[in-house]
Amino acid sequence: MDALTTSERDHLATMLRQRKQPLRDEIRSGLARMRTEGYEELLSGTSDAGDESVATLLTDIANAEVARDAAELQDIIAAQARLAAGTYGTCIDCGTPIPYARLTAYPTAKRCLHCQQIRETTRAPFTRP
Template identity: 45%
Template sequence: MTRLSDEQLNTLQHLLTAERARLRGEIRDHLLATDREQYGDLAGQVHDAGEESVADLLADVNVAVLGRLIIELREVEAALERIATGGYGLCEDCGIDIPYARLQAYPAARRCVEHQALHEKQYAEEGKPTL
């Protein structure tokens, strides 16, 4: 097993900390912009179904973007917690070391490439609406 060196761990921790700050800023900016746009008020002022559906679409897109940013922030926070508790860099499915190159590309990685592919395949349908 190859563990991360202190230098590698510090580099990755710095990347995660910077990403956390970036995501928090994006979330803050997104919330402020959404508050200014007030799509709910726009939807109440529209005069036809087409304008109303555009207002609804814009509101839905804003909610989806904000939701994705929050998920990314949670992943970064979880990675920083794993660094603090000593579990960072280990695949949560098999326990082997996640290669440094993968962690550089995606510092919040929870799994090795093989198990991430299995996870994505297994949960590919999750969240898809059904009729």
């Protein structure tokens, strides 16, 4: 498999850049939502255990969304660092070029599909692509 061409690399760099800003906005609004619709405010004026568990659940969901967005943003920042270092698009496990098709689907992919599958079958679940 061939390494990325300059135009392919530029396209992926643009994809990463374009994804970054909305993600930042999502994290910001997610954090704002947690503050304004947070646990304490949902609880204010109520002492019902049912409301409390709903509030806890909503907070957990909001936390999970923000955590997921933050993890994706970190992946993008790491991918941009690899772009700057010239190691982007190379599998971190076996060192072969990651196919362009895989990178357009997962611009933050660190591994080729083969190594990713090995990782997913040998490691705990919930690993990210």
